[in-house]
Amino acid sequence: MKAQDTTIKKILEELQKVADSDKQNSNTIQVLMQSREIDNQTKYTLIKDNIINASETYYLLNKKIIDLKSRTTTNNLDVFITSLNNPESKELGFSLSDRIVELVEKIILKGKADKNDRNGGIIESTKSIINSPIFKSFTSLTPPLAIANSVMTFLHSVAQSNKAINKKSLQDFGKELNKYVIYYTALNDANQKFEFGLNFNKDQLNLLQDNLYDHLLFTVTALKMTPPNRGNKTIAETLNEFFIDFKKEKVIDYFTKLEEKYTSRGKLNYEKLLQENASLKEANNQLEDLVLQTKRFENLYNEYFSMLDSYHTKVNNSLKLAQDNGLAEKGIIETKQNEFRGLKNEAVNEIQASINIRELYTNVEKIKYRYRVL
Known part of the structure; x- marks a missing residue:
């Protein structure tokens, strides 16, 4: 009997150990399952926020590219230079x-x-x-x-x-x-170099707009929306027409409907949503390129003002030559140089206010593209 009691006791102890181990394994599995769900939720939230913010970045970048492309000098500067050359x-x-x-x-x-x-x-x-x-x-x-x-x-x-x-x-x-x-x-040399710089700047902006179109095409396709059809239209015409309909509100609406589709009994199945919409991950990961495009625009924007500074210096040098060669009096030359400086500063302020580069910076900072989703 003693031997039997000891055996039963050992069996019971082993069973308890198994039960404790099962409970521990079950708890571990639950934690893992929960952490996985939280991870999927985090991934989805990141993707959603990034793409929604990017939709506004596309619009802002295109708008500012068009604005900078349309700039040569200003009417007042053009009148000033024309009068000097007449x-x-x-x-x-x-x-x-x-x-x-x-x-x-x-x-x-x-x-x-x-x-x-x-x-x-x-x-x-x-x-x-x-x-x-x-x-x-x-x-x-x-x-x-x-x-x-x-x-x-x-x-x-x-x-x-x-x-x-x-x-x-x-x-x-x-x-x-x-x-x-x-x-x-x-x-003439000042004007020609400024005109050459403007044309080169405009060519680079055209190339940037082409890249923007390609990037937008990929993102829109990932959202299962109708992409912009370029056809025989210019890139500017295509994007302008597309942005009439493609707005931030439309992207928000897309994600709202997507969440409704994958919600059952009040719970959103993040894992299934991500599995069946894998293109969203790639759309998110491609946003790094969009941010780089905004950096390229920033460079072209700054280059414009550098050209304007160089143009100002060259025109002033030509005026100084007129003074040195006795063509015009010193007082007249200094008055014209001051007038040109004022017109140049006026042009800078006007362009800065019109394009508002800070607006683009603020929006881009909302895109957390550094967190790639795998």
Whole structure:
């Protein structure tokens, strides 16, 4: 009996150990199951929040790309530069057209323009070149340079048959005319480099917009929405039309309906939702590229202001050349430099207010793209 009692006691102890072990295993399994559910919930919440915030980022980035693409300078800056380059303008206290005629009368004709028809004809021909419709149709900064070159060519031609116009007269005339050519060449160089920079900046913005379209196409497809159909439209037209309908509210509505679909008896099955909508994970993980695109826009945005600073410096240098060569008085040049500085600062403030880069920064900070979902 004692042996039996001992055996039964040992069996009971073993059974208790098994029972305790089962309970412990059961508790462990429950904890693991619960932690897995919490992990899936965390993943889903991260994905949902990121994509909702990204929907607004797409819209903001596209809007700001279009705004920056549309910028050249401003109307006031354009008017200022055009007036400086206009051969008829007296913004610097002189008119190039008048100065050329004066130089012809003084140096080439030695003040004898009114004493014979031949000299009067030279003056009239000079004025005719200056007022040629061909030069007036130019839209770039080349009219003054083209006029100067044409007048010099004309005078060299006349000198072949007019012995009163000697080599020294032509050299002296060319020397004085060259002072104006130097000024207008520097002004032309400033404008051309700024225009080249603007065109390059615009090309880069076009490329960025193409990349944005490709990225948006992937995300929209992951959300089982109708992607933007580009067709023969420009990228700007396509995205503008798409963003009329594709808004943050629509993405929120998508996730609301998705949650309703996977909710049973008041409980959302996060694991099943993620398994059957695996593209959402990839859409989330691709958001790192979207953030990099916003960084690229930031660089192009800053480059614009760098170009504007460089343009300001070059135009001021051309004005200084006009002063150094005695074309305009120091006070007039300083007034124009101050005016240009004010217009440049006005342009900077206007663009900064219009684009509002801080708005884009704030939105991008909401995207937690660094947490990749596996």
